[in-house]
Amino acid sequence: MTATLETEGGNLLEVRGLTKIFGTLKACDNIDLTVGRGEIHALLGENGAGKSTLVKMLFGSLEPNAGEIRWNGQVEQISSPGAARKLGIGMVFQHFSLFDALTAAENIALSLDDDTPIATIAAKAKALSYSYGLPLDPYSLVGDLSVGERQRIEIIRCLLQTPQLIILDEPTSVLTPQEADRLFETLERLRSEGKSILYISHRLEEVKRLCDRATVLRHGKVVGHCDPRKETASSLARMMVGNEVQAVVRDPVQGMDKAAALLEVRNLSRTPATPFSIPLRNINLSARAGEVIGIAGVAGNGQGEFFEAVSGEVQQQDAANVRIRGKDAGRLTISGRRLLGAAFVPEERLGHGAAPRMRLSENLLLSRHATDRKAFLGTAGTVQTRAIATAAQRIIEIMDVRKSGPDPEAAALSGGNLQKFIIGRELDRRPAVMVVNQPTWGVDAGAAARIRQALIELARSGSAVVVISQDLDELFEISDSIAVMHNGELSKPLPIAEATFEKVGLLMGGAEPGHVEPVAELA
Amino acid sequence: MRIELVKRPQQSALFSALSPFIALGLTLIAGAIMFSLLGKNPAEALYYYFIDPLTGLWDENNRWQLHELAVKAAPLILIAVGLSVCFLSNNWNIGAEGQFTIGAIVGSILPVMYPDLQSWIVLPLMLLMGMIGGAAYASVPAYLKARFNTNEILTSLMLVYVAQLFLDWLVRGPWRNPGGMNFPETRNFHEYAILPEILPASGRAHWGFAFALIAAVAAWFMLSRTLRGFEVKVLGQSPRAGRFAGFSASKMVFFAFIVSGALAGLAGISEVSGAIGQLRPTISPGYGFAAIIVAFLGRLNPLGIVAAGLVLALSYLGGEAAQISIGVSDKVVRAFQGMILFFVLACDTLIHYRVRFVGTPAVKAAEVSQNV
Numbered sequence: 001m002t003a004t005l006e007t008e009g010g011n012l013l014e015v016r017g018l019t020k021i022f023g024t025l026k027a028c029d030n031i032d033l034t035v036g037r038g039e040i041h042a043l044l045g046e047n048g049a050g051k052s053t054l055v056k057m058l059f060g061s062l063e064p065n066a067g068e069i070r071w072n073g074q075v076e077q078i079s080s081p082g083a084a085r086k087l088g089i090g091m092v093f094q095h096f097s098l099f100d101a102l103t104a105a106e107n108i109a110l111s112l113d114d115d116t117p118i119a120t121i122a123a124k125a126k127a128l129s130y131s132y133g134l135p136l137d138p139y140s141l142v143g144d145l146s147v148g149e150r151q152r153i154e155i156i157r158c159l160l161q162t163p164q165l166i167i168l169d170e171p172t173s174v175l176t177p178q179e180a181d182r183l184f185e186t187l188e189r190l191r192s193e194g195k196s197i198l199y200i201s202h203r204l205e206e207v208k209r210l211c212d213r214a215t216v217l218r219h220g221k222v223v224g225h226c227d228p229r230k231e232t233a234s235s236l237a238r239m240m241v242g243n244e245v246q247a248v249v250r251d252p253v254q255g256m257d258k259a260a261a262l263l264e265v266r267n268l269s270r271t272p273a274t275p276f277s278i279p280l281r282n283i284n285l286s287a288r289a290g291e292v293i294g295i296a297g298v299a300g301n302g303q304g305e306f307f308e309a310v311s312g313e314v315q316q317q318d319a320a321n322v323r324i325r326g327k328d329a330g331r332l333t334i335s336g337r338r339l340l341g342a343a344f345v346p347e348e349r350l351g352h353g354a355a356p357r358m359r360l361s362e363n364l365l366l367s368r369h370a371t372d373r374k375a376f377l378g379t380a381g382t383v384q385t386r387a388i389a390t391a392a393q394r395i396i397e398i399m400d401v402r403k404s405g406p407d408p409e410a411a412a413l414s415g416g417n418l419q420k421f422i423i424g425r426e427l428d429r430r431p432a433v434m435v436v437n438q439p440t441w442g443v444d445a446g447a448a449a450r451i452r453q454a455l456i457e458l459a460r461s462g463s464a465v466v467v468i469s470q471d472l473d474e475l476f477e478i479s480d481s482i483a484v485m486h487n488g489e490l491s492k493p494l495p496i497a498e499a500t501f502e503k504v505g506l507l508m509g510g511a512e513p514g515h516v517e518p519v520a521e522l523a
Numbered sequence: 524m525r526i527e528l529v530k531r532p533q534q535s536a537l538f539s540a541l542s543p544f545i546a547l548g549l550t551l552i553a554g555a556i557m558f559s560l561l562g563k564n565p566a567e568a569l570y571y572y573f574i575d576p577l578t579g580l581w582d583e584n585n586r587w588q589l590h591e592l593a594v595k596a597a598p599l600i601l602i603a604v605g606l607s608v609c610f611l612s613n614n615w616n617i618g619a620e621g622q623f624t625i626g627a628i629v630g631s632i633l634p635v636m637y638p639d640l641q642s643w644i645v646l647p648l649m650l651l652m653g654m655i656g657g658a659a660y661a662s663v664p665a666y667l668k669a670r671f672n673t674n675e676i677l678t679s680l681m682l683v684y685v686a687q688l689f690l691d692w693l694v695r696g697p698w699r700n701p702g703g704m705n706f707p708e709t710r711n712f713h714e715y716a717i718l719p720e721i722l723p724a725s726g727r728a729h730w731g732f733a734f735a736l737i738a739a740v741a742a743w744f745m746l747s748r749t750l751r752g753f754e755v756k757v758l759g760q761s762p763r764a765g766r767f768a769g770f771s772a773s774k775m776v777f778f779a780f781i782v783s784g785a786l787a788g789l790a791g792i793s794e795v796s797g798a799i800g801q802l803r804p805t806i807s808p809g810y811g812f813a814a815i816i817v818a819f820l821g822r823l824n825p826l827g828i829v830a831a832g833l834v835l836a837l838s839y840l841g842g843e844a845a846q847i848s849i850g851v852s853d854k855v856v857r858a859f860q861g862m863i864l865f866f867v868l869a870c871d872t873l874i875h876y877r878v879r880f881v882g883t884p885a886v887k888a889a890e891v892s893q894n895v
Binding site: 356358 | 751756757760769
């Protein structure tokens with residue numbers, strides 16, 4: 001299958017039979033991949049398909065169990081990232097490895113092996129960044145930079161080592177649509193200079209737009225090579241997912257404006273808790289019975305801080321800052337807010353929403369010991385294990401949680417199944433208010449559809465649901481209105497009928513939150 | 524080439540259960556090597572160290588040795604049970620020795636300063652005051668951690684030396700026995716201030732051992748059956764999940780330190796009023812530190828700690844026996860305790876992690892994995 005797709009001038013990178021085994025899991029199983037000179041090659045696959053494992057082997061941070069890597073026709077052992085850089089492979093990671101307290105130039109200097117003075121590096125970085133249309137002030141502190149700017153540091157750091165192959169791991173997952181466009185221009189420019197790019201993504205539209213060839217992975221195996229321009233988004237999705245994903249059904253609702261507001265946030269401000277967290281600035285939001293409100297925004301614009309404040313993990317100055325079912329809740333703890341009928345699902349599953357080394361039944365008690373005290377606790381605070389196990393089993397069945405063993409530890413479940421359990425744990429209470437941060441982050445398509453449908457059904461049964469997400473497709477799919485968080489401020493919600501990707505994208509980029517009308521004119 | 528520890532995807536349940544026994548076995552082997560390097564017959568030395576103190580099990584004439592074992596085990600178990608609550612909640616109280624000392628001092632106020640108060644109420648008050656003293660002393664590092672985020676390992680450890688020097692000053696100065704010929708000791712406790720023996724006919728084990736067993740069972744119930752125990756474990760394992768659950772981390776700091784301080788204080792006053800009968804410059808052969816070993820050897824499970832406490836108590840008795848019978852230094856006791864802790868922690872680490880040598884070429888790694 002690969003032989004027909006060879007490009008002229010020989011291949012820069014050829015991978016044959018590469019395999020990586022973790023315990024009993026074959027994360028990569030007999031992978032073949034070729035990248036030609038001057039091409040942008042997409043590596044497509046769902047979360048957990050083995051993309052990251054594959055590129056970590058190419059970059060020398062993981063050792064393969066079997067298989068060979070040919071670079072310019074030569075078999076190479078890439079034993080460390082340093083060795084990969086020497087060969088001419090550069091990588092921009094999905095999660096940046098930058099020190100917040102250092103400047104951009106200092107961060108770049110850290111990754112270079114020689115003792116080049118900072119001033120030289122800064123000058124080079126500045127020149128390079130402007131020539132590629134990625135303006136960057138090398139003396140700015142990383143902690144002060146936006147996520148897009150931080151990514152530029154990573155890219156410049158990579159380019160300074162004049163690599164022939166650049167690996168980009170989900171580069172647009174943290175960017176606004178406008179920032180992503182600028183990145184694409186840079187990548188096309190690099191291609192025209194003869195550099196090769198291995199582009200990892202699960203966003204089909206951008207792969208179709210940008211990439212010359214694609215290799216699709218599923219469950220650690222290559223399921224196909226193709227020319228993405230000749231495929232449709234849905235044919236690519238079928239290759240990635242394997243079967244058609246059930247679409248989420250969302251009936252329009254009527255008479256919403258008359259329904260009671262179940263969650264009200266009034267003039268919520270919060271000073272940053274650490275030098276690198278975002279302050280919240282005068283946030284107002286009202287969620288009525290029966291509606292799903294989506295909160296869009298690029299990561300790190302205050303969503304985490306907002307969630308902490310609304311959930312009561314951090315309390316407010318004024319009790320009226322947060323009202324739940326008409327009662328002031330600003331001075332209540334998270335347990336107090338739960339007792340008023342609210343439920344919360346944080347972004348991090350392991351270590352925040354669930355304790356990794358505890359069993360599912362124990363993790364059920366984690367968020368419900370206050371609200372279900374009568375059912376789950378006996379006299380003197382003894383834990384009623386049988387009642388809890390029964391409830392956990394009920395949630396597991398309703399949400400179709402797949403697991404090994406009757407009551408496994410949370411860390412033993414896959415991300416999607418654990419998330420289904422965590423969402424089901426809260427839905428099982430039939431909460432009047434539900435606030436969810438990143439409900440389907442890193443969750444496979446089937447589980448994501450199940451979770452989204454459950455959230456819509458909860459709203460339709462008369463609850464108010466607030467969904468914070470960076471996935472615009474998801475928000476457009478489930479929300480009745482979408483507000484955008486940027487730099488700690490929240491825009492007015494746009495009704496779904498008026499919202500477009502472009503309007504939301506502009507708001508995500510910081511086009512005057514709270515003033516929706518001028519944006520509409522721009523659009 | 525460098526050596527890395529790589530987390531194992533799953534731990535062997537069998538080896539987790541066997542770990543304390545493997546550690547004890549390795550300690551015996553290392554001990555045998557140590558004795559032969561000292562020029563002693565290792566078989567004979569280990570007999571005197573680990574078997575001779577247990578002859579009371581079958582020989583009625585040596586039954587007193589079992590009582591001695593209980594006397595040594597009581598403070599170790601009491602302290603270690605408290606420490607298990609601390610360690611499980613991720614609070615590293617290293618200062619139990621100091622809380623033990625302050626518990627002993629505060630508990631001794633009545634018999635030393637008011638020797639004329641002679642009534643049955645004295646002993647219960649002494650025990651209560653000992654617990655309060657230990658708890659109050661433990662709440663100092665707890666407050667510093669909750670309020671200023673100081674490292675409790677350092678503060679609790681430093682307070683040990685403060686407590687020991689305070690005791691030293693007391694028994695040489697204001698509390699010295701007026702009729703004691705200038706020896707650095709307090710007056711002997713009167714009969715109402717003595718913690719009685721359980722079976723006076725066969726040996727001198729006092730009620731402190733019963734307290735230790737009761738504390739172990741109570742702590743086991745609290746940790747495994749109640750919401751409070753759940754809170755301890757959640758906050759210890761994942762603090763953010765604990766905060767999400769609505770548990771307060773700073774209240775837990777106080778709870779853990781106060782429980783362990785109170786138990787260490789109870790151990791202190793029990794030791795003084797049960798085994799010694801007066802305050803002296805030194806009232807503990809390092810029980811507060813040895814209890815850290817007991818807590819880990821017992822896998823932070825209060826019932827396991829009872830068994831581990833008896834093992835460590837044996838190492839104290841064996842040290843004395845070996846000193847008398849084969850003439851080795853009493854430093855051997857410390858060496859043995861150090862080896863036990865080392866091997867326990869090493870076994871646990873190797874159960875959770877495997878050792879990996881980095882820098883070998885990929886092909887070799889592939890061959891190795893195929894051979895395995």
